[in-house]
Amino acid sequence: VPKIDTAKVKAHLQKFQQIADQNGGNRRSGRAGYTASVNYVVEKMKAAGYDVTTQACPSPDCTGGSNVIAEWKGGDANQVIMFGAHLDGVAAGPGINDNGSGSATILEVALALAEKNPAMAKRVRFGWWADEEQGLNGSRYYIKQLGANKSKIKGYLNFDMVASVNGGYFINNINTELGKSFKEYYDKAGIPTEENTEGRNRSDDASFTNAGISASGVAAGASATLTAAQAQKWGKKANAPRDPCYHAACDTIKNIDDTILGHSANAQVTALYKLAVSATSAPEP
Ligand code: PHE
Ligand code: ZN
Ligand code: ZN
Ligand code: ZN
Structure with missing residues (x-):
């Protein structure tokens, strides 16, 4: 399993910050800062050898913006493991933790996979969603457009706010096979994890679970506070919001916990290898 360099993830976040700075201070779906974010991801993924599609999500499904879908070659095309993050x-504000962090981590994981180019067991697909903030719209539209092909998606992994400065280590559906693929990474690193109760049905994984697709993911938390016990075990502040800049102008490049960010990226690549890379490269459980 390749090691993800946190500095490379940070470089993508710097780019999202610069895009916001140059486009009216935000990356809201349908606006110039969103289009520039789409262009950045598309360019990186194409250069790495991905098959990349932009999918416009028109009204009434979305208020504006396009999804970005990228698929890696190899593996069983009828068994797709999908990674996703909302790009809007x-x-x-600039939306660096929400959700530059999810967008940048799955991007760097995708680039690391391409560089390593291991033999694949399952097909891996990455999605950057438009218009999540107005109601999980881009991901819902993607599922609608897939029709019967949605049954090929065997697991969906969501990343929304993965580097909150007063955050924790939360996993969606922690006791499922998908959830365990992340938990295993954190267990080995000696980091305690918990079920992501704050995030239930509040991000794009809901679009997939509503369609009958198993889902998991990792998050560090939004406006909810940490309990005394959580603050103690994660070395953070009790009774303070996990992200003090949630949906605010101060969600900038400074609003990132580099340690939590790096662990999220490395948990992702560990799960990707476990779930989709061939047994000749990594043993299947
Ligand atoms: N989906 C929410 C947003 O983008 C963030 C969120 C995720 C809130 C998980 C709570 C839990 O604003
Ligand atoms: Zn948000
Ligand atoms: Zn979000
Ligand atoms: Zn398995």
Whole structure:
């Protein structure tokens, strides 16, 4: 399993910050800062050898913006493992933790996979969603457009706010096979994890679970506070929001916990190898 360099993830976040700075301070779906974010991801993924599609999500499904879908060659095309993150932010600020962090981590994981180019067991697909902030719209549209092909998706993994400065280590559906593929990474690193109760049905994984697709993911938390016990075990502040800049102008490049960010990326690549890379490269459980 390749090791993800946190500095490379940070470089993508710097780019999202610069895009916001140059486009009215935000990356809201349908606006210039969103289009520039799409172009950045598309260019990186194409250069790495991915098959990349932009899918416009028109009204009434979305308020604007396109999804970006990228598939890696190899593996069983009838068994797809999908990674996803919403690429849009709210109008109030640059949206670096929400959700530059999810967007940048899956991007760097995708680039690391391409560089390593291992033999694949399952097909791996990455999605960057438009218009999540207005109601999980881009991901819902993607599922709608897939029709019967949605049954090929055997697991969906969601990343929304993975580097909250007062955050924790939360996993969606932690006791499922998908959830365990992340938990295993954190267990080995000696980091305690918990079920992601704050995020239930509040991000794009809901679009997939509503369609009958198993889902998991990792998050560090939004506006909810940490309990005393959580603060103690993660070395953070009790009774304070996990992300003090949630949906605010201060969700900038400074609003990132580099340690939590790096662990999220490495948990992702560990899960990707476990779930989709061939047994000749990594043993299947
Ligand atoms: N989906 C929410 C947003 O983008 C963020 C969120 C995720 C909130 C998980 C709570 C839990 O604003
Ligand atoms: Zn948000
Ligand atoms: Zn979000
Ligand atoms: Zn398995």
